[in-house]
Amino acid sequence: MIYPIIPYGDPVLRKVAKDIEPSSIDLITLADDMFETMYAASGVGLAAPQIGKDIRLFVVDGRPMNEGEEEEDIDTSLIDFKKVFVNPTIIDETGEEWGFEEGCLSIPGIRGEVWRPEYVKIHYYTEHWEEKEEVFEGLAARIIQHEYDHIEGILFTDHLNVVKKRLIKNKLTDITRGKVSVDYKMKFPR
Template identity: 50%
Template sequence: MNLPIVAYGHPVLRKMCDDITPEYPELKKLIADMWDTMYNSNGVGVAAPQINRAIRLFVIDTVQIVESFDDQDKKDYPNEKGVKQVFINAHKIEESGEPWAYNEGCLSIPKVREDVKRAEKVRLRYVDENFQEQEAEFDGITARVILHEYDHIDGKLFIDHLPPLKKRLIKKKLEDIAGGKIRVDYKMLFAK
């Protein structure tokens, strides 16, 4: 089922999310709904707070990014493979490598894109959809998407990484989003 995406300004986007247990109600259905919501919104990741759940759960699909690489992207990211994965109760162990800028957007902050610097690599401890413990390191585009979604479960947004001047320049757009004065081609849930 395609769920509404929570818009900027909704308090759930600023909550530190809680770990869950395998007994979380209808978890398999929730994960399936998150995949549907992500694909129907043309996203590459979606975190539980974006669908109004303050839990440590997110899904990503960077395979679709790699498959759509143009020739320049293939040169810039020659080792990028992409990952389609569920992350539950993720906790960051470390970030490493040189920070690099990339133009990011967010389903909860539609029509706003800005360059954000993030680390090249991230190591996480998490459980998969079968609650099997995992620890893995990710890099490149996949690390970036993971760090973006991870921010969501820590109550942060990509705009929090912007310099003060950039934040002032997009202030009106953010106010319009929070006030529901924006049109997108997917369902949105506004705070008001």
């Protein structure tokens, strides 16, 4: 099932999401639906708040970022990087901060350079309730940090510098009013 994406301006994107209790929802079906929704929108990550659910869940698949790249330009952190994160907690973010132009399915048409640490150590459960603790680096770490921000009520635009925030203010207002053209389903408030 493909869910509509919740746009910038919806209060669910600013809530700190709640932990999921085991057996409270069908995680496998929801994760599959989230992957289907993410792929339909050509995304590499999707957090539950972006489909209107204030729960601590996100899915990632960074493999498409390597498609079409020359051998020497392939980001090895993205090889086999398709995962479901349930009730994640970032334990540590380390390494040198580096800038990368990010975008978001909930904020279409806007991109901006965000600086994030190179490594992230995260504790989480899989959709099968297997407990994990792993360290990710590079683009994989960035995708996780971006999606983790979503379940904390933080958007990538919050990380932009003051000048960039001023430049995109009108575009953000347009998104909240539904004045945006996308090739995937979105759910705007009436």
